Amino acid sequence: MLQRELTREQAIQVGEQILIAVEGHIIERGYTYFSDGVVFNTRVEQGQYLTSDVQGSEVYHVRLDMETVQNSTCTCPYSRICKHIAATFFQMYSVFENPRTFLTRSQQPRRATFSPHLLIPTYKYSHTAPAQQDTASISSALTSNSSVKEWWAFFESWTRNLFAAMESYRASSELLSSYQNVLSVAASWPKDRAQLFVIHANLFHLMKLTQYVKTYRQSYWFLDLVQTAERLLDQLEGTLYFADIPALLTHHQDAIVDTLQLTKELKENEATSLYWIFAYQMLWWMLLKNPQWMQEEIHVLDQLINNENSSAAEKEKGLLLRAHFHVMEKEDEAALQIWKKMSRLNLSFYLSYMKSFARNGEWQRFLDWTASLTSLIGQAETQQYRLVIAIWQEAMQRVGRSAECGAKLKQFLPSSYHEYAAYLYEERQFQQWIDLQMSFQVPMADISLVQVKEIEETEPTLLFPFYLREVNRLIAERNRTAYKEAIKLMKKVRTIYNRANQDARWERYVEQLSAKHNRLRAFQEELRRGNFNL
Structure with missing residues (x-):
């Protein structure tokens, strides 16, 4: 029935919005619900809404807005686009396309939006x-x-x-x-x-x-x-x-x-x-933002901190709580200086404040916090990193600095690897792009062949270190299959060296490689079969 009321183009368009609006783990849980067959009574209303019932801990009623996915609703307690809405989408998508393919796509690195x-x-x-x-x-x-x-x-x-x-x-x-x-x-x-x-x-x-x-x-x-x-x-x-x-x-x-x-x-x-x-x-x-109440609590905390009879643990607890009131009084630097000395505080500790700044339109304040918490953001788990970076990009735009975003992603490495790599490639900063792949030891299997092909055609010599590192990695596996893959790659690299008029350099490399691994009999055999014997 859905096939008669909807079109493949509608399903694809909704899917594109889902990829932008919905966190990856929610999409995955929605797929699980869909696969378990708990989505029922799915129907189209007014040509714009896809409604369904989804069996969770109870039956939840979903209204998927196919024109603006972010306006979709569900009766479950989750206030954002939830797994029940995602499951309803998969029910729709499965009529026209393979939902597993969409799930795989959603699991690929995506830019935070x-x-x-x-x-x-x-x-x-x-x-x-x-x-x-x-x-x-x-x-x-x-x-x-x-x-x-x-x-x-x-x-x-x-x-x-x-x-x-x-x-x-x-x-x-x-x-x-x-x-x-x-x-x-x-x-x-x-x-x-x-x-x-x-x-x-x-x-x-x-x-x-x-x-x-x-x-x-x-x-x-x-x-x-x-x-x-x-x-x-x-x-x-x-x-x-x-x-x-x-x-x-x-x-x-x-x-x-x-x-x-x-x-x-x-x-x-x-x-x-x-x-x-x-x-x-x-x-x-x-809730308790009464100035008098706050001052009374601050006085109690200050007494705890300054009491010579307080233990070290009590003083640390007092400082941790006192810093909160520094933030409430907009003395952010004082709070951050206290908290950053406490190694057990990860990014999640700061998130509620940072989200509140964004809700209140305090964009520069948010940016000041990201500058102070750069290392924590760079080490954060994926979901938290994506949340902060999405807000950060919006904040940079609001203060007129969106043009700086791409280059500044470098400061959030390693979490920002995928987005920073995409920026370097789009800006055709191929040398930096290669350096990034090398420093993160990214295997060739994880690199887009389209990107590699473009660099080969533009600046092929930049790829030499990358290819040769891959050859060394394959040889280090010490098995016949890996040796054959190494030889196959070497043939490709030989062609690129030839096109760059660097045949002599290539011959020196092969000679040194053969000498270095002269005890690997199987590898030497593959060298001869590949016509690399010297």
């Missing part, structure tokens, strides 16, 4: 109860008028057997299930009150996770539990981002004051885990 969607937190809080939970069975204990203190007493009661369940079953699943189910308590409350409840439920479960690790795992964070903590923080950020903060501060002052007190108490946690620190910073940054 800016979109305002990148600045939106990944998760949004939906003011509805989980369908699988009997809401009435747990909501009777609290009402929308209950205090924060009563909320936390309820959380303690609700999770009294949580650690036992986490020990017996999969810890992350049990904790997340507890968190998601308890949200149904506030499903019928006024939206702003429910948002505050969600913030506290999130903080409580984050603290429970930290306590669990300390009690049962001797502070050893399994990858599964790390991902759970990160997911809770993503949802906390999303709840705060989408919340009506002025309404919360105006109509729920008592609860906000209680939230302030709980946030202050987060300092009592050990600094072995950064997760509570992320939550602490997030709450101050997005």
Whole structure:
């Protein structure tokens, strides 16, 4: 049916937008959903929208905007283009083309592209109860008028057997299930009150996770539990981002004051885990920006730092938190000087600030941070690097420096290898391009033959070191197949030397190569078969 309502050109056009707008790991997960056959009820509406139902942890409803993919929506908690939208795209694409081919293409290095969607937190809080939970069975204990203190007493009661369940079953699943189910308590409350409840439920479960690790795992964070903590923080950020903060501060002052007190108490946690620190910073940054409250907290932190009885660990924790308030007061250099001395802080620690600068249009401030964090950006994991570079390119454009972007990508090596290589090639800076391939020891199999061919036709002598390094690499494999490949490549290189009128240089190279490997009998045989015997 889709084949009659859509065209191959539409599928290809949507695919091009998907490659620009959607992160690679989301495309891969969307392909998995499509392959698992969980996309159904797919249909075209108004000639522009492709709608479907996708079975995830529940059935989610997708509306894919085929004209502007970034306007697509899904009922899942993910606030950007999600795996369910990607799965719906693959359902459409598979009618006209091989979806596996598209997946392979999406996995190739792609230039980072800016979109305002990148600045939106990944998760949004939906003011509805989980369908699988009997809401009435747990909501009777609290009402929308209950205090924060009563909320936390309820959380303690609700999770009294949580650690036992986490020990017996999969810890992350049990904790997340507890968190998601308890949200149904506030499903019928006024939206702003429910948002505050969600913030506290999130903080409580984050603290429970930290306590669990300390009690049962001797502070050893399994990858599964790390991902759970990160997911809770993503949802906390999303709840705060989408919340009506002025309404919360105006109509729920008592609860906000209680939230302030709980946030202050987060300092009592050990600094072995950064997760509570992320939550602490997030709450101050997005919710608790009252100048008087900030000054009171700064005074407490300064006392901790300057107290001669404070341990080294306590002072470091105090400095780490104090630096956050430097940023809030726009004393960025003071904050960065403190944080950069702490080797355990990687790029992810700084991302929430940098995204906030971009949201607020503080483009020069963002650029100042990238200049200060160059080495961390250059060493970052792919997803984080692509996010920062996409925003960086937009910031450079906003301040009138977009022409500098290509050359400045060099400072972000090794993460920027693919983009910097593309820039050098496009600018026909072939010598630098070759030097980059050589320094990164890129094998010929990973180099575009089209690019190599153009350089051969333009400046063939530039390729000599690259080709000869490949010959040496093949010989070093010490097997007959590799020797044959080396000889095949040598024949090609001989032709290029000949065209460059450097036959004498080539003969010296072959003579030296033969002498160097005179004990490799199989290689010497292949040299003779290739008419390279001297």
